[in-house]
Amino acid sequence: MKKVDVIVVGGSAAAVTAAITCRRHYPEKNVLLIRKENKVLIPCGIPYIFGTVGSPEKNLLPDVALEKNGVELLIDEVTDINRSGRTILTAGGSTIGYDKLILATGSNPTTPPIPGVDLKNIFTVKKEITHIQQMLDQVNKAKDLVIVGGGFIGVEFADECLKNRDVNITIVEMLSHCLMLTFDEDICVVAEKIGQEKGIEILCQEKVEAFIGNGAVEKVKLASGKELKADMVILGVGGVANTTLAKKAGLELGPTNGILVNRYQRTRDEHIYACGDCAEKISFFDGKPSNHKLASIATQEARIAGANLFRTRRINGGVIGVVSTAFGETAFALAGLSEREAIQKGYQVAVGEAEAPNRHPGCMPEMFPLKVKLIFEKGTGIILGGEIVGAKCGGEVINAISVCIHQKMTADDIAIFPMGTHPMLTASPIAYQLTNAAEEAIKEIRMN
C-alpha cells in the first residue's frame, strides 16, 4: 500500500494552496493532491468565459504551481476515508495511507426546490468543463435568458452573456436590490443602473413560483403573477458545502453545514484538516457562523491549514469577507461589514465617504472616479467595513481597507496613515479617498 505524509482532497483554490503551503513549510514531507477533474476551472473566472475569454479551456487553473512545488497529482475520486487506519480509498481502486489529510472539497451550487427546475436549459453554475460548455452552447442560441438571483453570480453572468449577443436578459431577485446581501443600498443602485443602461431588465422583490415548459423551459412564472419568456435559465442562488466524503467518514458538521474546524482549520480528528468552501467559518466581528464562500477566503484558510499540519503556526481570526467585481469600467468592492450589516449586528456606526478622481490633476489620462465609504464603530472609532465604487484600482484599495479592518485601526489611525500618491496612479494626497473617508467619519465619532 502506498503511503504519503499528506493527502489533499480537492482541485481548486483551497486544495492547490494548501498543498503548496504544506510543501513550503515542510519541504521534507511529501504531498499528494487527489482530484476528480482532469482539468480544473478557475472558479471566479467562470462568468468571464461567457463574454470575455470565450471558452472554458481559456479559464483553467494551471498545474505548473503544483509541479514547481513538488506536489504529486493523482486524478481519481476519493470515495472513503478510513480514519482509524488513516487511509483513503479511491474510485479507481487505490488505497493510500496518510499521516495528515486535508479536505478541500469545495461547494456545489444550490438547486432551489421550485416546480419545473428539472426542465432542460435550466442551469446551475457547476464548476465542470462539460457543464459550462453546455451552458455556453445554450447561451449562444438563447433569445430570452432569465437569471434567478441578483447576487454576484447573477449580475456577472448577466453582464457577460450580453456581450456580443442579441439576447434579452432578465434578472429576478427576491430582495429589494441586486447585490443586497453584500452592499449597502446606495451602491446596489449604482450597479443596477449600469446593468439597466446596458439593457438588462432587473426585477426585484420578485420570486420564481415555477418553471414552465414542455421538456425544455419556455416560461418563468413569478409570484407576482408575471410570466417571463425563457429559452434558458441560470440559477445563481448560492452554494452548499460539499461534505459528502466528510459525513461518510463521520466528521462533525457545523451550523452552516460546513465541516466543523477549529481556528487552526483542524477537524475533531487531529489528522484531518479542512479549508475552503467545504469548511465551517466564523465571523471576524462576532465569532458567529459565517456563510461566506469565496476563493480568497479558501486560500487564506488553506495557508493556515497547510502551515499547521505538523506544528501549530497560524490561527484563523475569522472571516472579514472581501469581495469585489466590475461591471464595464466600474469596480464594486466590500471588505468587512456594510453599514446595514453592522447595524444588524448591533453596532452603533459612524460612516464617512470620499470620492475623488484616481489621477491628479483630474485631466490626467485614464482618470476614473473612485468612491470610498468607510463604516466605523461609533464608540471606539474602530473600522468595521469599507465599500468601493469606481476605478478598477479599487480592487486593491479594498485590500488596503481589509488590512485596516484586520488590524482594528481607528478612524484617526486611517486618517493619518502613510499613503503614497502619484499623478499617474492615484488621487492627490489632499483628496486621497481612504484618508478622507476616515476624516469625514471622525466628525460623527467625536460627537459622541
Place this chain on the structure above:
Amino acid sequence: MKKVDVIVVGGSAAAVTAAITCRRHYPEKNVLLIRKENKVLIPCGIPYIFGTVGSPEKNLLPDVALEKNGVELLIDEVTDINRSGRTILTAGGSTIGYDKLILATGSNPTTPPIPGVDLKNIFTVKKEITHIQQMLDQVNKAKDLVIVGGGFIGVEFADECLKNRDVNITIVEMLSHCLMLTFDEDICVVAEKIGQEKGIEILCQEKVEAFIGNGAVEKVKLASGKELKADMVILGVGGVANTTLAKKAGLELGPTNGILVNRYQRTRDEHIYACGDCAEKISFFDGKPSNHKLASIATQEARIAGANLFRTRRINGGVIGVVSTAFGETAFALAGLSEREAIQKGYQVAVGEAEAPNRHPGCMPEMFPLKVKLIFEKGTGIILGGEIVGAKCGGEVINAISVCIHQKMTADDIAIFPMGTHPMLTASPIAYQLTNAAEEAIKEIRMN
C-alpha cells in the same frame, strides 16, 4: 487689527490639508490661509505638464476645497512673525493676530554650486507658474536636454519631455543607478531599461564639473572628461526646507535643517506648528532624522497638526515613506525601507518576491504583470518595506503594504491576510502577490 483663531502660512498640499483638517476638527474656529501665489501648482503634477497635460494652467490645486470647508484665503506674503504678540506681518502691510499658527512653507529646489550654474536655460524645478511656463517654452525649442540627477524628478522629466518631441535627452546621475536613493538595484535596472528603450541616454557614476556657454548653456562638462551638448539643463538634485520665516522668528531648526517639531507637529513655541517639506522629520524605523520630502507625508503631517491645534489628538509615528511613479505603463513604488536601506540600518533581512498577472486568468483584458518584493526583519518576521514593479494598480497595492508596515505585521500575518480578488481586478487568490511574497520570505525567516 484683524485677529483669527488660526493662520496657516503656505498654499500647497500641507497648508491646504492643515487648514481643512482644523476646520473639520474645530468647526467653531476660523482659519485664514495666507499664500504668496495667486494660483498654486499641484507639486507632483509638475513633470506631467511637459508631456501629458500640456500647460501649467491644467495642473492647478483648486481652491474649492478651501471654500467648501470655510477656510478664508488671503493672497499675500507673510514676512514676519511676532511671537510674543502672536501676530504676523505681511508684505501687503497687514498685521493679523492669531491664536495658533501653522507653518507650511514647503521647500525650494537645491541649486548645486557648480561653475556655470547661472547660465541661461539651466532650470531648477521651482513650483511657480511663470517659471514652469519658461521651462516649457524652452523644452519646446530644445534639441539637447541634459537632466542632472536621476531621482524621481529627473526620471519623470526625462520621460515627459520626450513625449511628442524630437529632443536628445541625457540623464547624468552620480550613483551607480537612477532612482538608487529609493529602490533596490534590481528595480532601478527595470526603470532604466524602459527609459533607454525610449531613447533616453543614462550616464551613471558621472558628475557634472561645469556648465559651459556664452550667456546660455551650450555644454555640460562631466568629471570623466566627457562633454555633452546642451541647449537646456534641468537640475533635479533635491530640495531644502523653506525656513526663512521660521528662522527670522527665532524658531529652532533640526538636523536636516527643517523646522524642529515634536511628534504632535508642534514647535518649541506652543502656539506654532509646522508640517510638510519645511518641517523636520524622523524615521518610523529608528527615530533618526529623515530627509523625505513628499506631498503624501506633507498631508499626513498636516492632518496631525490640524487636529492637534486645540487638543492633543494625533501623534506622528515617524516617516515610513511611500513613493510611487510610472514610466509608460509600468508603475514603480516603494513603502518603508528597501533591502539595501534596511541592511544599512543594521537589520538582518529576509526577502520574498512574487510576480503574477494582475488579472486572472492571464488572458483577461488589461492584463499587466505585477511584482511585489517584501523585506522583513529576520528575527521577528516584522515587515520593514515593500517594492513594486508593474501594473498601475500597484500604486494602491503599495498603500496596502504601507498599512502592513504601519501595523508592524509579520510575514505570517501578511501571508494569511484576508485579501479580496477578482478576475477583472487582481491576481488570482492562489497567486496574489502580497500574500505570496510574504510566504516566500517565511522560508528564510523560519531557517533562523
